[in-house]
Amino acid sequence: MKITLQNIGRRFNRDWIFKGIDYEFEQGTAYAILGPNGSGKSTLLSVLNGSLAPSAGEINYLLEDRPIESELVFKHLSLAAPYLELIEEFTLTEMIDFHFKFKKRKAGIDDDGLIGLLGMEQSKNKMIKYFSSGMKQRLKLALAFCSDTLMLMLDEPTSNLDKQGVEWYLRLVQQFAAGRLTIICSNQEHEYSFCTHGLDISDYKK
Numbered sequence: 001m002k003i004t005l006q007n008i009g010r011r012f013n014r015d016w017i018f019k020g021i022d023y024e025f026e027q028g029t030a031y032a033i034l035g036p037n038g039s040g041k042s043t044l045l046s047v048l049n050g051s052l053a054p055s056a057g058e059i060n061y062l063l064e065d066r067p068i069e070s071e072l073v074f075k076h077l078s079l080a081a082p083y084l085e086l087i088e089e090f091t092l093t094e095m096i097d098f099h100f101k102f103k104k105r106k107a108g109i110d111d112d113g114l115i116g117l118l119g120m121e122q123s124k125n126k127m128i129k130y131f132s133s134g135m136k137q138r139l140k141l142a143l144a145f146c147s148d149t150l151m152l153m154l155d156e157p158t159s160n161l162d163k164q165g166v167e168w169y170l171r172l173v174q175q176f177a178a179g180r181l182t183i184i185c186s187n188q189e190h191e192y193s194f195c196t197h198g199l200d201i202s203d204y205k206k
């Protein structure tokens with residue numbers, strides 16, 4: 001999988017959030033999208049995952065050298081972000097089963113394996129609405145990591161996680177990000193320090 005940006009810009013009304021981004025994202029590499037609060041990291045991630053059209057420029061996706069339409073890109077990616085909601089009325093087991101109706105599981109990841117990875121054996125039948133904010137964040141991350149997708153896009157992955165949660169996240173990165181195209185939106189070094197490439201939104205403000 002490869003994503004190519006040519007002269008990409010996005011504006012809301014008359015305000016350009018970023019302009020003139022030329023960049024390539026390649027399979028097997030981890031990228032950090034950096035910048036202060038409100039600089040446009042989540043906006044760029046939405047452009048990259050096909051949920052927001054750019055206002056200028058061209059974005060192209062190649063899967064094994066074949067082009068993919070931006071409307072179909074979602075099939076190949078997993079996204080975890082603060083603005084993505086879990087289904088509060090589901091129990092943990094129901095949420096996992098629902099998620100994997102749409103995405104293939106990574107080999108060897110059954111319900112018990114995933115619940116073990118989360119350390120939530122006691123909460124199998126608890127409704128998501130009774131989960132703490134850290135438990136919800138762990139669940140979003142685990143569902144993204146354990147889906148068999150080529151691209152992993154994580155926006156503020158350690159929000160609501162305590163120190164142990166951050167260590168848990170970094171172990172999942174080691175275990176499940178290898179070989180994928182990984183993109184982390186962040187302004188906290190501990191959550192992106194494993195990334196080998198960085199794109200700073202502040203460089204594209206004009």
Ligand SMILES: Nc1ncnc2c1ncn2[C@@H]1O[C@H](COP(=O)(O)OP(=O)(O)OP(=O)(O)O)[C@@H](O)[C@H]1O
Pocket residue numbers: 012013017035036037038039040041042043044
């Ligand atoms: N739908 C929208 N309509 C108008 N303005 C928007 C919209 N979405 C985002 N913006 C604006 O675009 C700018 C960038 O927002 P974005 O959420 O991408 O920043 P961010 O770098 O991810 O911020 P944070 O670190 O706080 O999450 C902000 O000024 C925001 O108000």
